[in-house]
Structure formats: structure tokens, C-alpha cells
Amino acid sequence: MTSFNELGLSPTIVATLTQLGFTIPTPIQAQGIPVVMTGRDLIGLAQTGTGKTAAFGLPIIELLMKDERRPDNRTTRTLILAPTRELVNQIGDNLRTFIRKTPIKINQVVGGASINKQQLQLERGTDILVATPGRLLDLISRNAISLRAVTHLVLDEADQMLDLGFIHDLRKIAKMVPAKRQTLLFSATMPKAIADLAASFLNNPVTVEVSPPGKAADKVEQYVHFVNGQNHKTELLKKTLADHPDGRSIVFLRTKHGAEKLMKHLEVTGFSVASIHGNKSQGQRERALKGFRDGSIRTLIATDVAARGIDIPAVSHVFNYDLPEVPDAYVHRIGRTARAGRDGIAIAFCGPDEARLLRDIERLMGIEIAVASGEAPADRGRPARPTRRPGGGAGAGNRNHGNGQPRKDGRPQARGPREDGGEGENRSARPGGNRKPGSRPARRPDRPRQDGPARAGAGGQRRER
Numbered sequence: 001m002t003s004f005n006e007l008g009l010s011p012t013i014v015a016t017l018t019q020l021g022f023t024i025p026t027p028i029q030a031q032g033i034p035v036v037m038t039g040r041d042l043i044g045l046a047q048t049g050t051g052k053t054a055a056f057g058l059p060i061i062e063l064l065m066k067d068e069r070r071p072d073n074r075t076t077r078t079l080i081l082a083p084t085r086e087l088v089n090q091i092g093d094n095l096r097t098f099i100r101k102t103p104i105k106i107n108q109v110v111g112g113a114s115i116n117k118q119q120l121q122l123e124r125g126t127d128i129l130v131a132t133p134g135r136l137l138d139l140i141s142r143n144a145i146s147l148r149a150v151t152h153l154v155l156d157e158a159d160q161m162l163d164l165g166f167i168h169d170l171r172k173i174a175k176m177v178p179a180k181r182q183t184l185l186f187s188a189t190m191p192k193a194i195a196d197l198a199a200s201f202l203n204n205p206v207t208v209e210v211s212p213p214g215k216a217a218d219k220v221e222q223y224v225h226f227v228n229g230q231n232h233k234t235e236l237l238k239k240t241l242a243d244h245p246d247g248r249s250i251v252f253l254r255t256k257h258g259a260e261k262l263m264k265h266l267e268v269t270g271f272s273v274a275s276i277h278g279n280k281s282q283g284q285r286e287r288a289l290k291g292f293r294d295g296s297i298r299t300l301i302a303t304d305v306a307a308r309g310i311d312i313p314a315v316s317h318v319f320n321y322d323l324p325e326v327p328d329a330y331v332h333r334i335g336r337t338a339r340a341g342r343d344g345i346a347i348a349f350c351g352p353d354e355a356r357l358l359r360d361i362e363r364l365m366g367i368e369i370a371v372a373s374g375e376a377p378a379d380r381g382r383p384a385r386p387t388r389r390p391g392g393g394a395g396a397g398n399r400n401h402g403n404g405q406p407r408k409d410g411r412p413q414a415r416g417p418r419e420d421g422g423e424g425e426n427r428s429a430r431p432g433g434n435r436k437p438g439s440r441p442a443r444r445p446d447r448p449r450q451d452g453p454a455r456a457g458a459g460g461q462r463r464e465r
Contacts, residue, residue, distance in 0.1 A: 002024070002025060002030045003023060003024060003025070004017050004022070004023065004024075004025055007025065007029075007030070007033045007034055007037070008033070008034060008037045008059075008062075009033070009058060009059075009062055010062055010065070012065075012101050012102065013058060013061065013062060013098065013102075015101070016097075016098060016100055016101055017058075017098075020097060022054075025051070025054075026050055026051035026054075026055075026210075027046075027050070027210040028044055028046045028050045028051055028052055028055045028208065028210045029051050029054055029055045029058070031208045031210065032044055032055040032056070032059075032208050033055060033058060033059045035206045035208065036055075036056060036059035036060065036063075036182070036184065037059045037062065037063070039063075039182055040182070040204075040205070040206050041182060041183045041184065041202040041203050041204065041205035041206070042056075042184045042185070042202075042205055042206050042207075042208065043185050043186075043187075043190075043198055043202065043205045043206070043207040043208070044056070044184065044185070044186040044187075044208050044209075045186075045187060045188070045189075045190055045207065045208065045209040045210070046186065046188065046208075046209070046210045047188050047331075047332075047335060050210060052156065052186050053090075053091055053094045053095065053156075054094070054098070055186075056080075056154050056156075056184050056186065057091075057094070057095045057098060058098060060078055060128070060152050060154075061095070061098055061099060061102065061104055061128075063151075063152070064077060064078065064104055064127050064128070064152075065102055065103075065104065067151075070125070071105075071125030071126055071127055071149065072125050072149060073123060073124055073125050074122055074123060074125060074143070074144060074145055074146055075125050075126075075145070075146050075147075075148065075149040076107075076122075076125065076126045076127070076128065076129035076145065076147070076149065076150060077126075077127050077128070077149055077150065077151050077152065078127060078128040078129065078150065078151065078152040078153075078154070079129050079131065079136075079147060079150050079152070079153050079154070079173075079177065080128065080129070080130040080131070080154040080156060081131060081132070081133055081136070081153075081154065081155050081156065081161070081170070081173070082130065082131075082132065082156045082157060082161075083132065083133075083156075083157050083160045083161040083163075083164050083166065084132065084160075084305055085110040085111065085112060085113075085132060085282055085285060086276075086285060086289065086305075087156065087157060088108050088109075088110050088130050088131060088132055089108060089110065089286075091108070091130045091156065092106055092107075092108035092130045095128060095130070104127045104128065105125075105126050105127045105128070106126065106127065106128045106129075106130070107121050107122060107126040107128070107129050107130070108129070108130040108131065109121075109122075109129065109130075109131045109132070109135045109136060109139060110131070110132050110135050110282065111132060111134055111135045111138075111282070112281050112282030112283075112285075113282050115135070115138060115139065115142075118135075118139060118144070119139065119142065119144040122139065122144050122145050123144075129145070133161070133166045133169035133170060133173060134166075134169060136173065137169060137172060137173070140176065147173070147176040147177045148176075148177075148178065149178075150177040150178060150181055151178075151181055151182065152181065152182045152183075152184070153174075153177055153181055153182070153183045153184070153201075154183075154184045154185075154186070155170070155183070155184070155185045155186065155197075155201070156186050157186065157187065157188070158185050158186065158187040158194055158197060158198075159187045159188055159189050159190075159191065159193075159194050159328075160188075162193050162194065162197065163326075167193075167197070170197070170201075171200075174200070174201055183201050183202045183203070183205075185197070185198050185201065185202060185205070188328070188331075188332065189328050219338035219342065219343045219344060220318075220334050220335075220337055220338040220343075220344050220345070220346050221343070221344070221345050221346070222334065222345075222346045222347075222348070222367075222369045222370065223345070223346070223347050223348070223369065223370050223371070223372035224347075224348045224349075224350050224358065224369045224370070224371060224372060225347065225348070225349050225350065225372050226350050226371070227349050227350065227351050228351070228352070229351060229352075230351075232349075233321055233349040233351070234262065234265065236349065237251065237266075237319060237321065237349075238266070238269065238271070240317070240319075240347065241266075241271060241298075241299060244316065244317065245298070247298070247316035247317050248292070248295070248298055248299075248312075248314055248315050248316055248317075249298065249299045249300070249315070249316065249317040249318070249319060250299075250300045250302055250312075250315055250317075250318050250319070250333075250336050250337075251299060251300070251301050251302065251318075251319040251321050252302055252303070252304065252318070252319065252320050252321060252322065252324070252333050253301065253302070253303060253321050253322045254303065254304075254322040254324065254325070255303065255322075256277040256278055256279045256303055258321075258322065259275050259277045259301045259302060259303050260275055260277070260279070260301075262275075262301055262321065263275035263301040266299065266301070271298070271299055272296070272297055272298040272299065273297065273298070273299045273300070273301060274287075274288035274291055274292065274297045274299075274300055274301070275288065275300070275301040275302065276288045276289065276300060276301075276302045276303075276305065277302065277303040277305055278303065278305055288300065289312070292312060293312060300312075304324065304329055304332075304333070312336065314342065315336050315337040315344060316337065316344060316345065317337065317344070317345050317346075317347065318333055318334050318336050318337045318344065318345070318346045318347070319346075319347050319348075319349070320333060320334075320346070320347070320348040320349065321349055322349075322354075323348060323349075323350060323354045323357040323358060323361070324357070325357065327357075327360045327361045327363070327364040327365075328364065330348075330361045330364075330365075331364070331365070333346075334346035347372060348361075348369065
């Protein structure tokens with residue numbers, strides 16, 4: 001089994017990793033770090049939570065240390081672009097754990113924070129700058145930062161940056177960095193738009209893929225409720241949250257307005273909730289995430305801005321209150337649970353107008369999601385058989401082994417730095433999806449069982465509304 005000592009990292013970095021408790025690299029690290037160390041361009045295809053930050057961060061830190069030049073004022077040697085404020089802050093925080101015994105300097109810039117303060121921080125230059133594209137362009141327009149000295153360019157969560165409409169910003173930025181540079185692109189999926197972006201940004205890249213697109217973590221149990229409308233969704237959600245008061249849940253909606261409205265309703269009815277979406281200020285987002293991480297907030301209501309890149313441990317339930325319009329988004333959403341060796345439950349609410357979205361999700365994943373209750377299929381109007389499993393009756397979150405809380409079965413966790421500084425990695429789904437021995441999910445009578453994965457329909461994720 002590969003160790004960090006075998007990847008070409010310096011004793012200083014290896015010693016820091018050992019102190020942090022990291023001895024065995026994750027697959028994306030084991031395959032990606034040696035490539036980056038050679039100076040080659042890289043395409044890394046991996047889901048969030050597989051250790052991508054260390055996969056590009058550790059070798060870049062090594063290369064910067066070998067080149068002992070200091071950055072000029074208002075310049076950076078490495079530029080890392082990410083789609084959301086939360087992911088930028090997370091990347092910056094994680095990289096700082098790796099540079100404790102080095103002279104490397106890191107800064108991060110995002111919208112929603114004081115741009116004047118960010119200008120002052122960049123005045124004396126920085127080795128690594130982590131940024132959202134929009135705020136970076138704002139600072140460039142103020143002559144607060146120049147990209148003329150960039151030697152390493154990283155595009156993290158590239159597919160989400162395209163989904164959020166950053167393609168024009170990325171092309172502007174690409175014209176400002178030197179043509180002679182190392183470029184690393186990381187993405188969970190590889191649609192044509194990403195392939196085109198890679199072709200224009202990268203030079204003869206090496207491609208490393210560690211988990212196939214469209215697969216969920218193998219410890220996520222997935223269920224679907226058929227519902228008649230929003231009120232039915234809300235009542236089911238409240239009941240499930242009340243049944244699992246010790247759990248930690250993320251509820252995903254498609255729109256900012258819907259997320260805020262649901263959050264206020266749950267708050268009034270006595271639930272410990274907060275919301276995170278595009279209308280929230282940076283301070284509000286950080287307070288919501290802090291409360292969710294420390295347990296003072298039990299339920300986070302979110303749009304897809306929180307679906308990817310944000311690594312929050314110990315999430316027991318993910319609710320798809322609204323099914324996403326793009327199937328890949330469902331995979332990223334439910335990937336918020338069953339992390340670091342834990343189990344998790346994903347519950348989808350499917351209204352009459354969402355049956356097509358559910359079919360697209362199942363085709364992408366190559367499974368049929370188990371029916372969680374005896375609700376009538378929304379697109380056929382005739383009853384479905386309730387799903388009954390050993391150890392319990394039909395119902396959301398009903399698990400074979402007991403009370404709906406994650407199992408503590410002592411299974412070993414894979415070790416290696418992850419985006420939250422913890423351990424473990426996402427694994428591909430088992431054949432047959434989320435079925436367990438002795439458990440036969442109910443088949444919905446409105447369509448035949450899928451025999452295997454099929455391509456999902458084309459289309460990009462819409463901007464958050």
C-alpha cells in the first residue's frame with residue numbers, strides 16, 4: 001500500500017501529515033500527487049470528499065518551496081479558483097494545516113466580505129491565492145492583484161463553476177495568466193462542456209479518475225416518498241425530523257425563496273434550523289455552518305450552493321425536498337451524508353410534476369430507489385405497495401438495524417487527508433444500489449425495473465434562483 005513517503009513529498013511535509021494523523025493517501029492523492037510533482041497538467045475526476053484539496057495542495061506547496069522566490073507585491077504564484085465562498089474558505093483552511101513548518105503564505109478572497117481589507121492583505125503578495133471568480137475580477141479591476149506571476153492554476157469543482165455561469169469569468173482570467181503554467185482541473189463529472197474547457201485551458205493533461213460519475217456513497221440508504229404537493233412534503237419532513245431529534249439533517253430545495261420560506265416555517269414550529277443560499281451574506285452563511293457543525297443547529301435548509309464542496313461531518317439525513325433538475329446534482333446532494341465511514345439516509349420527496357426528474361436520477365445511478373411508504377405514485381394515481389423491511393414497517397428512514405441512527409459497526413475507515421481534515425473516502429455504490437441482504441424494496445408498478453445505468457438527459461444546472 002502506498003504511503004506519503006513514496007509520493008516524492010519532502011520529509012517536512014510528511015512529518016506534518018504524520019502529526020495530523022495521515023499516513024495512507026486516498027486514491028486521488030496516490031495517483032494525482034506524483035503527476036503534479038512532475039509539472040504535468042492534470043484532470044482529476046473525483047467526487048467531493050475524496051481528498052482533492054490535498055491531491056493538488058501538497059504537491060503545489062512542495063513545488064513552491066523548491067522555488068525559493070518570494071512573490072512580488074500584488075502578485076500570486078498559485079491561483080486556486082472555486083465556485084462558492086464556503087468552498088474557498090474551506091480550501092484555504094485545509095491548506096493552512098499543511099504549511100505549518102513552511103514559509104508559504106496563503107490568502108483567500110470571496111464576495112460578501114470587505115474588499116478593502118482584501119486589498120490590504122494582497123498588498124505584499126501571496127504564494128497561494130484561493131478565490132471565487134467574481135471577487136477576483138473585482139480585485140483585478142482595482143489593480144489590487146496581478147496574475148502575471150502565476151505558475152500554477154487550479155480549477156476546483158469545475159463542473160459546478162460552469163453550472164453557476166462562471167465560464168465567461170474563467171475565460172477572462174485565463175487570458176490574464178501566463179501561457180507557460182501548470183493547470184489542474186478537478187471535477188466530479190466530465191460532460192462535453194468540461195471537456196471543452198479542459199481542451200482550452202490545459203496542455204496535454206494526464207487524466208486521473210477514482211470514482212465513476214453518477215455513483216453515490218455505498219453507505220447511503222435511499223428512499224422516495226410520493227407526495228401530492230408542498231404541504232404534504234412539509235408535513236412528512238416535520239414528522240421525520242421529529243422522529244430523529246438527535247440526527248443532523250440537510251434539506252435541499254431548488255430556490256432561495258423556497259428555502260427561506262421553509263426555514264421560517266420550521267423555526268416557528270419549534271425546530272432548530274438555519275438556511276444557506278445565495279441571498280445570505282457571508283457572515284450569515286458562516287454562522288449557519290458554524291452552528292450546524294457544532295450541533296446548535298440540527299437542520300440546515302439549503303439550495304445547491306451547499307451541495308458540493310462543503311464537508312460537514314456527521315450528517316445523518318439528507319432530504320431532497322425538491323428534486324434537482326439535473327440528475328448529477330442529486331448525487332452531490334446525498335453525498336453530504338455517509339462520510340468518513342459513517343452511514344446515512346437520503347429521502348426524496350417526489351411530487352406529481354417531478355416523476356420525470358426521478359426517472360432521470362434512477363437512470364443515471366442505475367438503480368431503482370426504494371419506495372419509503374404506501375403513497376400513491378404521483379404520476380399514475382394508483383397505490384404502491386408499502387415497503388416493509390425486516391425489523392420495521394414502511395416509513396421514511398426505517399432501517400433494517402434499528403432506530404434510524406447511523407450504525408456504529410466498527411468498520412475501518414480509509415485514511416488520508418480529506419476536505420475537512422478528517423479521514424476516509426467516498427466509495428462507489430454497490431451493485432444494486434442501496435439494497436441490503438434480506439431487504440426487497442417495493443417496485444413501483446408504474447414502470448419496469450431498470451436493468452442497468454443509462455445516460456441521463458443533457459442539460460446544465462440552472463443558476464440558483
